[in-house]
Amino acid sequence: MPADGGIATPERYLFEGPEWDFEKLRRVYGAIEEIALGEMGLDVYPNQIEVITSEQMLDAYASIGLPLMYRHWSFGKRFAREEALYRHGLQGLAYEIVINSSPCISYIMEENSMTMQSLVIAHAAFGHNHFFKNNYLFRQWTDATGILDYLTFARDFVAHAEESHGVEAVERVVDAAHALMNHGVHRYDRPAKLNLEEERKREEERRRHFEASYDDIWRTAIIGEKRGEEPGQSKEKQRAETRRKLGLPEENLLYFLEKRAPQLEPWQRELVRIVRHISQYFYPQKQTRLLNEGCATFVHYEVLTRLHEKGLITDGAFLEALHSHTSVVFQPEFDDRRYSGINPYALGFAMMCDIKRICLEPEDEDREWFPEIAGNGDPYGTLRHAWANYRDESFVLQYLSPRLIRQFRLFKVLDEEGSDALVVGAIHDERGYREIRRSLARYYDLARHDPDIQIRDVDLQGDRCLVLSHAVHDGILLDEPSAKAVLDHLGELWRYGIRLEEIDAASDRVIKTHEVTARL
Amino acid sequence: MNIIDRRPNPKGKSLANRQRFIDRARGEVKKALVDALKRRKVGETDGGEKISIPNRGIAEPVFRRSAHGGKRDYIVPGNKKYVVGDRIERPPTGESGGRGGASPEDGGEQDAFEFVLSKDEFLNLFFEDLELPDLVKTRLKETEATQLARAGYTVAGTPANLNLVRTMRNSLARRISLHRPRPHEIAALERQIDAALAADDAESAAQGRLDLEMLQRRARRVGFLDPVDVRYNRFERVPKPNTQAVMFCLMDVSGSMTEAMKDLAKRFFLLLHVFLTRRYKHVDIVFIRHTSNAQEVDEDTFFHSRETGGTIVSTALEEMLKVVRERYSPDNWNIYAAQASDGDNYTEDSDRCSQLLGGEILPLTQYFAYIEVGAEATLRHGFPSPPTDLWRTYSQIAEQHRNFAMRKVADQTQIFPVFHELFAKQREHA
Numbered sequence: 001m002p003a004d005g006g007i008a009t010p011e012r013y014l015f016e017g018p019e020w021d022f023e024k025l026r027r028v029y030g031a032i033e034e035i036a037l038g039e040m041g042l043d044v045y046p047n048q049i050e051v052i053t054s055e056q057m058l059d060a061y062a063s064i065g066l067p068l069m070y071r072h073w074s075f076g077k078r079f080a081r082e083e084a085l086y087r088h089g090l091q092g093l094a095y096e097i098v099i100n101s102s103p104c105i106s107y108i109m110e111e112n113s114m115t116m117q118s119l120v121i122a123h124a125a126f127g128h129n130h131f132f133k134n135n136y137l138f139r140q141w142t143d144a145t146g147i148l149d150y151l152t153f154a155r156d157f158v159a160h161a162e163e164s165h166g167v168e169a170v171e172r173v174v175d176a177a178h179a180l181m182n183h184g185v186h187r188y189d190r191p192a193k194l195n196l197e198e199e200r201k202r203e204e205e206r207r208r209h210f211e212a213s214y215d216d217i218w219r220t221a222i223i224g225e226k227r228g229e230e231p232g233q234s235k236e237k238q239r240a241e242t243r244r245k246l247g248l249p250e251e252n253l254l255y256f257l258e259k260r261a262p263q264l265e266p267w268q269r270e271l272v273r274i275v276r277h278i279s280q281y282f283y284p285q286k287q288t289r290l291l292n293e294g295c296a297t298f299v300h301y302e303v304l305t306r307l308h309e310k311g312l313i314t315d316g317a318f319l320e321a322l323h324s325h326t327s328v329v330f331q332p333e334f335d336d337r338r339y340s341g342i343n344p345y346a347l348g349f350a351m352m353c354d355i356k357r358i359c360l361e362p363e364d365e366d367r368e369w370f371p372e373i374a375g376n377g378d379p380y381g382t383l384r385h386a387w388a389n390y391r392d393e394s395f396v397l398q399y400l401s402p403r404l405i406r407q408f409r410l411f412k413v414l415d416e417e418g419s420d421a422l423v424v425g426a427i428h429d430e431r432g433y434r435e436i437r438r439s440l441a442r443y444y445d446l447a448r449h450d451p452d453i454q455i456r457d458v459d460l461q462g463d464r465c466l467v468l469s470h471a472v473h474d475g476i477l478l479d480e481p482s483a484k485a486v487l488d489h490l491g492e493l494w495r496y497g498i499r500l501e502e503i504d505a506a507s508d509r510v511i512k513t514h515e516v517t518a519r520l
Numbered sequence: 521m522n523i524i525d526r527r528p529n530p531k532g533k534s535l536a537n538r539q540r541f542i543d544r545a546r547g548e549v550k551k552a553l554v555d556a557l558k559r560r561k562v563g564e565t566d567g568g569e570k571i572s573i574p575n576r577g578i579a580e581p582v583f584r585r586s587a588h589g590g591k592r593d594y595i596v597p598g599n600k601k602y603v604v605g606d607r608i609e610r611p612p613t614g615e616s617g618g619r620g621g622a623s624p625e626d627g628g629e630q631d632a633f634e635f636v637l638s639k640d641e642f643l644n645l646f647f648e649d650l651e652l653p654d655l656v657k658t659r660l661k662e663t664e665a666t667q668l669a670r671a672g673y674t675v676a677g678t679p680a681n682l683n684l685v686r687t688m689r690n691s692l693a694r695r696i697s698l699h700r701p702r703p704h705e706i707a708a709l710e711r712q713i714d715a716a717l718a719a720d721d722a723e724s725a726a727q728g729r730l731d732l733e734m735l736q737r738r739a740r741r742v743g744f745l746d747p748v749d750v751r752y753n754r755f756e757r758v759p760k761p762n763t764q765a766v767m768f769c770l771m772d773v774s775g776s777m778t779e780a781m782k783d784l785a786k787r788f789f790l791l792l793h794v795f796l797t798r799r800y801k802h803v804d805i806v807f808i809r810h811t812s813n814a815q816e817v818d819e820d821t822f823f824h825s826r827e828t829g830g831t832i833v834s835t836a837l838e839e840m841l842k843v844v845r846e847r848y849s850p851d852n853w854n855i856y857a858a859q860a861s862d863g864d865n866y867t868e869d870s871d872r873c874s875q876l877l878g879g880e881i882l883p884l885t886q887y888f889a890y891i892e893v894g895a896e897a898t899l900r901h902g903f904p905s906p907p908t909d910l911w912r913t914y915s916q917i918a919e920q921h922r923n924f925a926m927r928k929v930a931d932q933t934q935i936f937p938v939f940h941e942l943f944a945k946q947r948e949h950a
Contacts (some may be wrong), residue, residue: 025523033521048522056526059533074580076541079534080635085638103522110527125521167889179581333598342597411599413608417589421607427599440595451583470583476590478583485581 014312018113027047028118029125035306036126044129045144046103049121057097057109058082064282065097067105068151070158070274072174094188099122100132102144115317119324122303127296134388135291137284147281154274163268173268173442176489177254177275182450184254184276235461239517242460249454253468253490254279256455262464263495272493287446290392294348298383301325301349331408342440347408351395354404355383365402392444400440402433410436417475439459451478453500463518464496471505478502483514491516528667541578542641546633548573549637550645572634589612643798668755677752686751694749700742701735709735764802767793768840768849768857771822774811774831777893784822784893785860792858792889795943800854806843810836812866816843831864833910834872841880855885863892863908870913879913882921889942890914890926 014031015024029049036042062079063069099105106124108117132138145148162170177184243249250256254276258269283479285292308318331346332338355373358366361380362374373382388393405428412425412435413462426432426439442448459466470478484498491498500514542549552573602608612901628799635646673686716725769789771782796803807822808814811829814836841859850857865873882888907915911926918924927938 020522022525026521029521029523046521048524050524050526052526052529053531054531055531056529059531062534062537071536071540073537073540073544073578076537076539077578077633077635079538080541081633144540171540175580182582188841257702278577331597333600334596335598339598342595408596408597409599410597411602412592413594413596415593415610416591421610424602424604424606424608425593427602427604429604432604436595439593443595451585453583474591476585476592479586482581482584485579486583489581 009487013314014307015096015114015317018115020112020114020117023120024114025117028114029121031307031310032118032122032126032303033310036122036130038301041384042130042299042301043128043133044104044126045101045112046135047129048103048105048124049125050105051110052107053110054086055060057107058086060097060107066100066151067099068155070147070155070174071162072158072178073171073430074175074178096120098128099147100128100138100142100281101147102133104129104132104144113320115313115320116324118307118313118317119300119304119321120285123296123300126303127292127299128292129386130299131288131292131295134384135284135288135391136389137287137391141284143279150277154278157270157274161271165267172272172420172492173271174275176492177272179486179489180253180257181275181279182321183453184252184279185250186255186280186378187283238461239457239459243457246458248458249387249456249469251452251454252276253453253455256489257493260458261495263492264493268493284391287391287444288392290344290348290385290444291390291395292348293345294352295383295387297325297329297345298352301353333409344482351399351401352386354401355399358401358447369401370399372374392410393441393446396444397437397441400437402428405433405436410440412436412439448473452505456501465518466490466494466496466498468498468500470500470502472502472511473505475504477512478514480514487514487516491519495519523606542637542645544617545573546645548578568576578633600803614649631801643794643814658836667758669758671754672754674754675748675751676891677754681752681755683751683753687745687749688920690749690751691745694746695742695744698742699738701739701745706732706735722857764804764852765796765800765854765856766804766806767796768806768808768843768855769822770808770810770836770840770857770861771823772811772831772833772836772864773809773825773827774859774864775826775828776831777862780895781860781862782823783937784929785891788860788891788893788929788939789941791935792856796856804848804853806840806848808839808843810839814839828868831861832869833861833865834869834876837876837881841876845886850884857885857888859888859890861890861892863910865909866912867909870909873910874913874917877924878917878920882917882924886923889926890924891938892926892928893930 013030029047037044058079060067061082062075064075064078069075096109104125106120106129108120110125112120132142132144138144138355158170158174159411244259247256254272257264258272258276261269264272300321304313304318304321307313307314313321329343329346329349331343332340356379358370358374359379361374362370367374376382386399390398409428411427412432414423414425416423426435452471452473454469454471455466456469459465459467478500487498487500495518497518498516501510502512502514503510672682709728713725713728713732716722718726767789771777771785773782793803793805805819806816807819808816809822809827810831810833811827812832812835813829816839817825836859844850844855890910892908903926911928914924914926918926925942927942929935929938
């Protein structure tokens with residue numbers, strides 16, 4: 001932006017009218033950058049903005065937002081559904097897709113008006129981008145500089161495998177791995193950064209190395225028994241030893257299969273690994289939906305407001321942006337036909353605006369609830385801290401204010417099997433604030449959301465039956481048909497028998513058992 | 521910051537995945553397609569088709585918690601009247617109110633999967649196991665039947681076709697094999713002579729000059745580019761199979777044919793046309809309508825104008841033969857004919873019909889399909905009414921000729937099945 005932006009000439013607006021061109025985009029980008037980096041103190045990866053058509057947007061949707069992806073029918077299915085919804089006007093397309101990579105790639109659609117392009121640039125290229133670069137989960141778990149290289153590797157590897165082993169064989173493995181994708185994440189130890197060269201070399205080495213290492217375990221386990229060195233040693237002790245060697249219990253099912261499944265060929269292991277890596281890459285996104293979208297929405301709202309205050313965009317453009325903004329943060333109430341859960345954009349944005357208010361104009365209630373930030377006069381610093389160091393669960397637990405609970409009129413409903421009615425457990429009053437906040441935070445806790453499934457044991461001496469357990473909380477079992485289907489997929493990789501026990505977490509009692517017989 | 525215009529990039533990145541998806545769901549898709557087709561208008565064959573298939577086979581299962589049972593709590597926005605301890609009637613389906621806090625994934629996958637097939641996908645699937653009878657007979661029409669195709673290289677040609685890479689490669693090979701001195705060798709020798717001169721070494725300078733002269737002579741003799749090096753791209757005219765077909769639509773337009781019957785016939789004709797255009801590059805259509813006499817008309821007249829008079833089918837057959845003789849020599853054209861009628865015919869005409877059809881028309885045509893439309897009365901009674909005059913006549917012909925088929929069509933839902941039946945890959949003939 002020229003420094004004389006304040007002079008009232010007809011050209012002082014960055015743009016007028018809906019048409020956009022590359023020159024305007026550049027101009028607007030400059031102005032937004034000034035606000036986002038200069039005033040809000042955001043810190044972003046270099047930006048790359050790519051203009052695409054709506055068809056290309058549909059393509060991008062289909063490959064779960066990634067610019068490169070291996071081939072798989074499920075992406076075709078996603079594409080077909082999105083296309084059907086879009087063509088029938090049931091669903092608009094997202095205005096943008098942004099990729100957690102460095103440089104950070106944002107796709108914007110050519111159909112957008114210039115106002116929308118500005119909003120999208122602020123939202124994606126600065127809001128999401130800042131979040132990707134700074135949030136601790138993304139910093140620890142994903143490697144923005146390596147992801148595109150890795151995807152290239154994955155795509156080529158899958159294509160190559162399809163050439164040498166047939167599409168069908170590859171699909172069977174990938175289907176199975178996809179079914180277990182949610183259980184392909186290391187939740188606690190941080191994965192090593194991906195590096196394309198190492199990945200290739202490692203793939204080369206693994207053929208020999210891992211085959212040798214897992215064979216070894218099977219052999220020692222069985223030989224130990226044959227030798228009968230210590231006849232007195234209980235079987236139980238041996239099994240405990242095997243479990244230790246195999247690293248059980250293991251909650252990362254894909255990791256275990258990749259390393260230990262006895263019947264997989266090296267290329268099949270690599271496919272499992274690829275799916276696992278991609279799952280790992282998306283893991284932070286699943287945990288930070290509220291924060292991520294809230295951050296991006298807050299940023300675009302602040303930026304556009306500032307652009308308007310500075311007189312850089314017309315009233316009309318500002319109104320258009322507000323119109324779009326309000327529909328994004330719309331939260332229908334529970335008895336509304338449109339209600340489908342809490343809108344992460346709405347709650348995230350509201351919480352961030354609320355934090356800004358608490359920092360600038362706190363009330364007594366806020367001083368009591370948030371003594372550490374109330375009236376500190378630094379809303380952007382406080383928010384940057386929140387964006388960097390929280391995930392959805394902890395963010396709600398920390399920052400959901402009584403005022404917001406009142407504003408959203410949140411209440412808690414208890415639903416217990418056997419009782420004929422739902423019971424209201426808490427409402428927006430003094431007694432209910434903390435309970436509502438805790439329950440809502442728990443809802444965002446992924447560990448409680450996905451079923452807790454672990455590999456507990458493998459019977460190496462016997463039939464190599466794999467034993468999994470599902471820790472049942474509050475008596476909620478697995479959905480039977482889907483569990484059965486997933487176990488079938490698991491059997492495709494394991495090849496021997498599988499038993500899944502649903503164990504009540506409180507009493508350690510086995511409630512239900514699912515079994516799959518060996519494929520051999 | 522970079523702004524990149526990706527719009528010119530090829531679209532349809534998902535096409536391969538889409539194809540895989542359709543292949544996977546092929547069985548279900550086809551079944552759904554047939555259902556969808558029953559409701560479809562022929563005039564719509566241009567568009568895609570929205571179909572809905574059951575989820576099995578294309579399900580992507582994950583471990584998820586059951587939507588029922590156990591103890592749960594939800595946080596829900598929009599409390600208007602509840603206080604702690606209030607009991608809310610459980611919503612009958614478990615939807616809305618109480619279920620609200622759960623994520624949409626908890627609700628289970630949709631039972632049916634709905635998407636749109638593109639026109640090509642639709643036609644491919646629709647005509648998948650259909651085959652044109654006697655497709656082998658394809659005639660080449662001389663005028664537009666050849667095509668230029670690359671066919672190696674030649675030593676003679678026009679400068680426009682000069683193949684530079686080939687030419688230079690030959691030249692290089694020749695220069696190397698004949699030891700043509702390279703420029704830098706000559707330059708080096710010249711420097712050597714200069715150095716010798718400077719050193720007053722007359723002897724070696726003279727020797728150098730001799731060598732130089734020899735090199736230069738050799739360079740002159742072995743040209744940089746020689747006519748034997750030159751190669752041209754060679755093109756050859758290759759015959760291109762250029763199949764063409766003509767489709768005759770014959771229809772009775774006498775008073776006994778109602779609008780509904782004509783509509784049925786029209787659907788059948790249109791379907792046949794779409795089918796033929798997929799197989800042949802060029803398809804002509806000839807419309808012949810008849811009452812007690814026949815004439816060739818344009819499409820609009822064919823379907824919409826009304827005529828009165830009796831019904832003499834043979835006139836239409838004669839007219840068709842006339843058109844064939846005049847314009848569509850069987851040597852050059854694949855001839856298809858579809859006749860639609862309500863079955864009425866002037867009784868004395870039957871013999872003439874079977875003579876014309878069996879004796880003259882069928883030997884010329886690839887396929888002749890007769891559909892008897894609007895036999896509502898026949899089918900509604902529950903037991904067959906006596907066959908019509910034309911049906912009786914044609915039945916005898918059908919027994920003798922492989923390329924003749926006849927079916928009855930009572931209402932529009934039958935059009936597609938009948939069409940399928942007529943062109944199914946392994947046709948069985950009565």
